[in-house]
Amino acid sequence: MNWGKGIIGGMIVFMLFIIAMVVYMFTIPVDDYDTKYYEKGLTYDRDYNRAEQVIKDKAQPTIEADSCCIEVSFPQTVLGQVKLTRPSGNIIDKVIPINNKNGQPVQILTTNMPRGKYQLTFEWTSNNKDYLYQKEVYLDK
The missing domain is CATH 2.60.40.3760 (Immunoglobulin-like)
Incomplete structure (x- = not known):
């Protein structure tokens, strides 16, 4: 694996993490705050x-x-x-x-x-x- 694939792979993992956090935040119950x-x-x-x-x-x-x-x-x-x-x-x-x-x-x-x-x-x-x-x-x- 070269540097380009590693950077792109890291960016994809980071974007998936952000998308997962957004989905999680919208699915928590309303009375949590x-x-x-x-x-x-x-x-x-x-x-x-x-x-x-x-x-x-x-x-x-x-x-x-x-x-x-x-x-x-x-x-x-x-x-x-x-x-x-x-x-x-x-x-x-x-x-x-x-x-x-x-x-x-x-x-x-x-x-x-x-x-x-x-x-x-x-x-x-x-x-x-x-x-x-x-x-x-x-x-x-």
């Missing part, structure tokens, strides 16, 4: 301040997961919501309201949810302060 990327960027400071407020006030909830439910205990009375999201897909994502008027632990039923890793995002208000707390939980049955 965040459609609200810019909106989340605009609210980053607010979310950061709410997450820092959890640390300042030592308001981290205690989270215990077992086969039937996730039990969440807060150090004070809260009113808000929790988002359960799966990194593998957004089909079974849930938003659950939380309210522990009596200071009782909040229970989130997980009996009909598939096992795997979940991202819990707690957003709540207590004593006129806003809080944001995120935690990963692995559910197994």
Whole structure:
């Protein structure tokens, strides 16, 4: 094989690689990227301040997961919501309201949810302060 054939062969391999990458990029699912990327960027400071407020006030909830439910205990009375999201897909994502008027632990039923890793995002208000707390939980049955 001479130099000319080697250069042409290398160019063909490179072009096939580029074509394969273009085909791959057009076939990936649409939900692989965040459609609200810019909106989340605009609210980053607010979310950061709410997450820092959890640390300042030592308001981290205690989270215990077992086969039937996730039990969440807060150090004070809260009113808000929790988002359960799966990194593998957004089909079974849930938003659950939380309210522990009596200071009782909040229970989130997980009996009909598939096992795997979940991202819990707690957003709540207590004593006129806003809080944001995120935690990963692995559910197994």
